[in-house]
Amino acid sequence: MKFRPSYALVLLLCCIALGGLAVFATDPLLYAVEKDTAVSVFHTNPEVLKQLATSSRTDMVPLMQDVLDNQEPVVIDIRLRDLDAAQRDLALSAARYGSLRNVIVRLEMNDGEVRSFLLSSKDQSDILAAMMNTSLTLDAVKTTLERGENTNDKDAQATVASQAEALKSSVRALYARYLQDHEIVANTSTKLGLDTASYLKTKEELRQFVAEIEAVEVPVVDPASLQVTKITLLLVPNEATYRETVQVFGVTTPAGQNKPVSLLLDGSRFETVQTDLFGNYLTSYTVERIRAGEHTFAAVTGSLPPAEQKLRVTKTGTITTLTAKPGHADTETGAICVGSVMANHPVRNAPMTIFFDGNGRLDTITDEDGMYQAFVPLSPGNHKLQAQFSSDDYPLFPSLSDEVTIEVLPAPVSFSLPETSSWDPVIVYGALVLVLLGVGSAAFWFLRRNKRAPLARAGHYKEPADAVRIREDLELIITEAEQEFPPAGSEREAALHTEISTLLGMYWACLMEQGLSEAARQAYLTLAGRIAARLHLPLYRTLTPREMSKSCMTENYAGIFDRFVGIYEKIRYGGSRSEQDRKGFEMELQKADTEVRSDPH
Numbered sequence: 001m002k003f004r005p006s007y008a009l010v011l012l013l014c015c016i017a018l019g020g021l022a023v024f025a026t027d028p029l030l031y032a033v034e035k036d037t038a039v040s041v042f043h044t045n046p047e048v049l050k051q052l053a054t055s056s057r058t059d060m061v062p063l064m065q066d067v068l069d070n071q072e073p074v075v076i077d078i079r080l081r082d083l084d085a086a087q088r089d090l091a092l093s094a095a096r097y098g099s100l101r102n103v104i105v106r107l108e109m110n111d112g113e114v115r116s117f118l119l120s121s122k123d124q125s126d127i128l129a130a131m132m133n134t135s136l137t138l139d140a141v142k143t144t145l146e147r148g149e150n151t152n153d154k155d156a157q158a159t160v161a162s163q164a165e166a167l168k169s170s171v172r173a174l175y176a177r178y179l180q181d182h183e184i185v186a187n188t189s190t191k192l193g194l195d196t197a198s199y200l201k202t203k204e205e206l207r208q209f210v211a212e213i214e215a216v217e218v219p220v221v222d223p224a225s226l227q228v229t230k231i232t233l234l235l236v237p238n239e240a241t242y243r244e245t246v247q248v249f250g251v252t253t254p255a256g257q258n259k260p261v262s263l264l265l266d267g268s269r270f271e272t273v274q275t276d277l278f279g280n281y282l283t284s285y286t287v288e289r290i291r292a293g294e295h296t297f298a299a300v301t302g303s304l305p306p307a308e309q310k311l312r313v314t315k316t317g318t319i320t321t322l323t324a325k326p327g328h329a330d331t332e333t334g335a336i337c338v339g340s341v342m343a344n345h346p347v348r349n350a351p352m353t354i355f356f357d358g359n360g361r362l363d364t365i366t367d368e369d370g371m372y373q374a375f376v377p378l379s380p381g382n383h384k385l386q387a388q389f390s391s392d393d394y395p396l397f398p399s400l401s402d403e404v405t406i407e408v409l410p411a412p413v414s415f416s417l418p419e420t421s422s423w424d425p426v427i428v429y430g431a432l433v434l435v436l437l438g439v440g441s442a443a444f445w446f447l448r449r450n451k452r453a454p455l456a457r458a459g460h461y462k463e464p465a466d467a468v469r470i471r472e473d474l475e476l477i478i479t480e481a482e483q484e485f486p487p488a489g490s491e492r493e494a495a496l497h498t499e500i501s502t503l504l505g506m507y508w509a510c511l512m513e514q515g516l517s518e519a520a521r522q523a524y525l526t527l528a529g530r531i532a533a534r535l536h537l538p539l540y541r542t543l544t545p546r547e548m549s550k551s552c553m554t555e556n557y558a559g560i561f562d563r564f565v566g567i568y569e570k571i572r573y574g575g576s577r578s579e580q581d582r583k584g585f586e587m588e589l590q591k592a593d594t595e596v597r598s599d600p601h
Helices: 005-026 046-055 057-069 071-079 083-106 112-146 154-191 197-214 223-227 425-452 465-484 491-500 503-514 516-535 545-551 558-572 579-598
Strands: 234-236 245-253 260-265 268-274 280-286 293-300 307-313 319-329 332-342 351-356 360-365 371-377 381-389 404-408
Touching: 057 071, 057 083, 057 112, 057 154, 057 197, 071 083, 071 112, 071 197, 083 112, 112 154, 112 197, 112 234, 112 245, 154 197, 154 234, 154 245, 154 280, 234 307, 245 260, 245 293, 260 280, 268 280, 319 371, 319 381, 319 404, 319 503, 332 351, 332 381, 332 404, 332 503, 351 371, 360 371, 371 503, 503 516, 503 579, 516 545, 516 558, 516 579, 545 558, 558 579
Parallel strands: none
Antiparallel strands: 234 245, 245 280, 260 268, 260 293, 293 307, 319 332, 332 371, 351 360, 351 381, 381 404
């Protein structure tokens, strides 16, 4: 069959139309129209999304079962006074509660018995946390009398007795509240067919715990001593190290409610508390940014003479770590430095100094987890880096990390698709139609002119200037398409590989300039582009992250990429801005980037 020029025109117009639509593929498809922060033309049928949400209601019941089952280990940890285990289990309860709440809100079921289950479960977690803290405080108050200086101190005995009775009363009130929530949760769980065996055991475990608290013995106090006008102060312990919590408590006599008590540290007020009905006051102080040595605590109320106690703060050793790898920020080369400072606990909000090449330095600070990260600008070549913590404002010894040597490479060629989320679709479609009409008219005019042209004479033939221009335009379109989706093994793919190898550096740079949501989006698109190049998926930008994850199920990195997509959705589509989710995303990003780059596919 003879090939006609009109076929070429039709094929050309189809390619141009597909290329125009590909411009809108820089954003992944959305799961919920209401949650997207940018405009997309792909999801125009929200009813499909509602049907998907309805089919996902089975996700709610397993989450409710998880929330139910997690209470028993928390109560057991509290009875054993295992603070670390209790905090881990309470954190797990909070995470499961958050997942359940998100599902319930997404399914629009936040009312009736489901809402009661949600609120009562959250209240029970708060009650268990309060019971744990109260029991630990009671234990600390009791140990005060074991110190030699308080053995025959009537004021110390009166203070301990009054505080112990107040703490017992608090436990009783918390237990009564827990029983009310327990009935609501148990009834709802039974209706939904949940397994309540573990949950019912929790009630009995907690009853035994309250009985143990009630059995705590307190000193007998002479009633006459409670009528003397005075204020007392006790510290537990009276010698502490970095990040250790000191219980600060006392009693004012005669008893009176809502008396303001000012607490001073070395003459400077750090907190004001109110007394309860029996004149008790109670708070805590965490040793952190304070110099090592002896310090004076004082409690003052009204015109009474202040009560004073001494606290001795001792120094603790620290360990500073540093890891560094080459990176770049925009066109600037350097090192991405990450490390931590520990002193039995993370050293938070502490000053750090990164030294490089003997005489260079860069200052930064640690975060709440004792971690720090910084980009150190460096020229291409070999460099030596070392991190140091040193501050007299903390009861900590200075420390220096091991020296790290890295080789900084020249900055790779940057490549990014244009941002189209803010473009007006009407204007873009109008421009696209005009382009198609213009190209179509030019092609039609060229074909008609070529058809009417006389046959060339034998010999050398010179191509007309107009034909040369149109041919060059077509070649430019093809070249641009190849740059958009480079074939496997091309130079563009190699450049893209180099860029992805510094993915974490790109993410941090974007995080500083555009925020967490956009930084997560850019990181996902870059990583997805790497996978798409390997799997030959030129239209991967039209796939949702979940569809992208399914497309690489047979690859070695499938599980890691799936977890990365899960936390990416929580940040991008769920609107999460929490510190925990940010750190989790960065950790999964590093794992996914490493696995994808090392996969031999």
